[in-house]
Amino acid sequence: MKKPVIDVSGVDLTFPTNDGAVQALKNVDLQINKGDFVSFIGPSGCGKTTLLRCIAGLETPTDGQLTVNGLTPTEARKARSYGYVFQAAGLYPWRTIGGNVKLPLEIMRFSKEEQAKRVRKVLELVDLEGFEKKYPWQLSGGMQQRASIARALAFDADILLMDEPFGALDEIVRDHLNEQVLKLWARTEKTIAFVTHSIPEAVYLSTKIVVMSPRPGRITDIIESPLPKERPLEIRDSPEFIEIAHRVRDGLRAGHEG
Numbered sequence: 130m131k132k133p134v135i136d137v138s139g140v141d142l143t144f145p146t147n148d149g150a151v152q153a154l155k156n157v158d159l160q161i162n163k164g165d166f167v168s169f170i171g172p173s174g175c176g177k178t179t180l181l182r183c184i185a186g187l188e189t190p191t192d193g194q195l196t197v198n199g200l201t202p203t204e205a206r207k208a209r210s211y212g213y214v215f216q217a218a219g220l221y222p223w224r225t226i227g228g229n230v231k232l233p234l235e236i237m238r239f240s241k242e243e244q245a246k247r248v249r250k251v252l253e254l255v256d257l258e259g260f261e262k263k264y265p266w267q268l269s270g271g272m273q274q275r276a277s278i279a280r281a282l283a284f285d286a287d288i289l290l291m292d293e294p295f296g297a298l299d300e301i302v303r304d305h306l307n308e309q310v311l312k313l314w315a316r317t318e319k320t321i322a323f324v325t326h327s328i329p330e331a332v333y334l335s336t337k338i339v340v341m342s343p344r345p346g347r348i349t350d351i352i353e354s355p356l357p358k359e360r361p362l363e364i365r366d367s368p369e370f371i372e373i374a375h376r377v378r379d380g381l382r383a384g385h386e387g
């Protein structure tokens with residue numbers, strides 16, 4: 130059997146705080162395989178971001194094992210094994226869109242030609258060709274978020290970690306971006322881990338839905354989606370889609386009761 134790209138085994142994480150310890154993750158086991166689109170869904174504060182940050186090597190579990198591409202998360206971070214998209218676009222206002230997207234490439238000392246080539250390619254992937262010379266404030270929120278995805282794609286890591294990237298956007302824009310992310314995933318065959326609060330978003334995007342309980346975050350259900358890879362937005366009205374959404378809701382409810 131092939132080794133998972135992301136392998137989480139028995140992970141606990143407790144934050145020491147000034148008014149006592151906060152257990153954010155409890156005994157989390159999860160395998161993510163190459164090309165999976167995995168969503169983490171759960172109530173606010175259940176540890177979704179913390180789990181993503183552990184995978185990214187930005188937090189260290191108190192217990193358990195975690196590997197990314199067979200490396201420790203810190204090694205994987207140093208090897209730039211993933212791109213990370215934050216909740217807020219976080220673009221530098223004094224840099225153009227092209228300037229923001231190429232920033233990681235400058236840091237990694239890619240040649241000027243290679244930087245220009247990659248910026249063109251990733252802006253095209255997120256449908257922002259022609260916006261290279263604009264400044265972030267000249268773009269809508271959805272476009273800024275697409276630019277931040279382009280920045281995460283610029284160095285072409287196989288893994289993309291996305292922390293609720295569309296949470297602040299209205300539903301129509303979010304629908305459109307969900308469609309675009311699916312297309313991008315199909316075109317690039319990346320492995321994606323995606324945090325969301327939205328049941329429809331999780332079901333629409335994912336091959337695997339990870340349902341988490343309120344704090345301390347535990348996994349209450351892992352749903353392998355039977356939906357086809359090709360997903361028009363209308364699929365959300367299909368009985369299969371609705372059935373999975375029910376199962377996610379039941380998992381969330383069970384977590385609350387537990």
Ligand SMILES: Nc1ncnc2c1ncn2[C@@H]1O[C@H](COP(=O)(O)OP(=O)(O)OP(=O)(O)O)[C@@H](O)[C@H]1O
Nearest residue numbers: 144146151153172173174175176177178179180344
């Ligand atoms: N650096 C930290 N120090 C102390 N506590 C923390 C720290 N980071 C997160 N926590 C706590 O850990 C828990 C999980 O937080 P986390 O941000 O992972 O939740 P989440 O599921 O992503 O929430 P949301 O959906 O609201 O973004 C919360 O109770 C939070 O207050």
